[in-house]
Structure formats: structure tokens, C-alpha cells
Amino acid sequence: MAKKAKTLGVNLPVPQSTEEATTAIADIGALNREIGRFNADANDRIAEINKVLADKVLPLQERVTALTEGLKVWAEAHRASLTNGGKVKFANLVTGTISWRNLPPKVSLRKVDDVITAIKQMGLGKKFLRTKEEVDKEAMLKEADRARTVAGVTIGSAGEEFIVEPFEVDAPGAQA
Structure with a gap:
């Protein structure tokens, strides 16, 4: 039974002339620039959101740090009673748990x-x-x-890649 040949380009906009190929490259360039604009817009919005978030979260994080450090001072002063004379490494309080953990040793x-x-x-x-x-x-x-010649070794081809690079001009002083 003969194998059925694969048909490349089915349902693809395949250029039929040099002019159509030139137009396809120009279209690819225009689409890539539009994608770039969408990405830039999204990144600008994300940066704005991150700044608002940082402005709101930073004071809260500073307050958490201060409360944690104060709680640590209190817990160290009362460690014996909180840990039943060192028999446990935690204390259950009404609103949560505090605990002490030994960090694993490390080599520097x-x-x-x-x-x-x-x-x-x-x-x-x-x-x-x-x-x-x-x-x-x-x-x-x-x-x-x-x-x-070594068993288990295969040296394969690096292959080939098809690349389309539309010509683009950067304005003087513009950054990508």
C-alpha cells in the first residue's frame, strides 16, 4: 500500500509570487509591531499596578515586621513558660501559634x-x-x-530554521 504524501501549505496563506512574499513579510512586520504595542501597553499597566500595590503594601509590611519583632522580644522573655520549660518549641495562643525552629547547619x-x-x-x-x-x-x-563510534552516542544535525526578519527602523535615541 502506497503512503499518502503530506501536503504542505494546506490552509496556509502561501504566497504565489515574489510580490506576495514581499507583502507577507511586510504584514508580519506590521503584526509584530502591533503585538509589541500590546505588550508595551500591558507592561505599562502592570508597572502602574505594581507601584500602587507597593505604596499600599509597604506600610503594612513595616507594621507586620514591627509587631513580629515586638512579639519575639516578649516570647523570648517568657520562653520557659510558653514552652513548658523547653519541652516543646511552640506555644498555642488564642489567635495563633508562635514557634522556634532550629535552622539546618550550612557551610560557607x-x-x-x-x-x-x-x-x-x-x-x-x-x-x-x-x-x-x-x-x-x-x-x-x-x-x-x-x-x-562510541556506543550510545549520536551526533545529530543542528537542523535548519526558517527566519523572517522584517526591516525596521529605530528612531534616534529610541530604546527597544
Whole structure:
């Protein structure tokens, strides 16, 4: 049974001449500019909304911070009674809960090269240093014929992309 050939361009406005192709590119440019105007308008509106929101929320956030810090001072002063002598790390109050959490430990490094050198000098390399092994894809692309001989490696085509770039003029001093 013969395969049915795919028909490209069905239900698409396919230009039938160079003039129609030129018009299509101009239309694409006009549509892209219109999309850009809609996006710019939306971004302007979003910026206005964000400014109004920030103006209204900032004083509220400052008040929450002040209340939280004051509550923390009070809770620390009464921690023993609130936590039943340290048996629990929370206190249920009528309107909510306060609690204390231990943060997980973290390692901070300054001058990483010096730290690595010190670890090696102390003989702690196997405990505190790791070696990461990974495939060098850039090297494989440079030697594609040889890389193809490795089981599991496929060097594919980068493909081809069709690009339409309508000519546009930027006004002097205009920013995109």
C-alpha cells in the first residue's frame, strides 16, 4: 500500500509570487509591531499596578515586621513558660501559634582555592573533596566521526530554521 504524501501549505496563506512574499513579510512586520504595542501597553499597566500595590503594601509590611519583632522580644522573655520549660518549641495562643525552629547547619566558604589547598595538605581530600566526571560534548562535536563510534552516542544535525526578519527602523535615541 502506497503512503499518502503530506501536503504542505494546506490552509496556509502561501504566497504565489515574489510580490506576495514581499507583502507577507511586510504584514508580519506590521503584526509584530502591533503585538509589541500590546505588550508595551500591558507592561505599562502592570508597572502602574505594581507601584500602587507597593505604596499600599509597604506600610503594612513595616507594621507586620514591627509587631513580629515586638512579639519575639516578649516570647523570648517568657520562653520557659510558653514552652513548658523547653519541652516543646511552640506555644498555642488564642489567635495563633508562635514557634522556634532550629535552622539546618550550612557551610560557607571564602577563598575556595585556599580551602581546597588546606584540605589536601591536611590529608582530608578523600573526605571533603569530590571529583565530578562528565561527558565533554564540545570535544565530541570537534571529533564527531570518532565520537559516533562510541556506543550510545549520536551526533545529530543542528537542523535548519526558517527566519523572517522584517526591516525596521529605530528612531534616534529610541530604546527597544
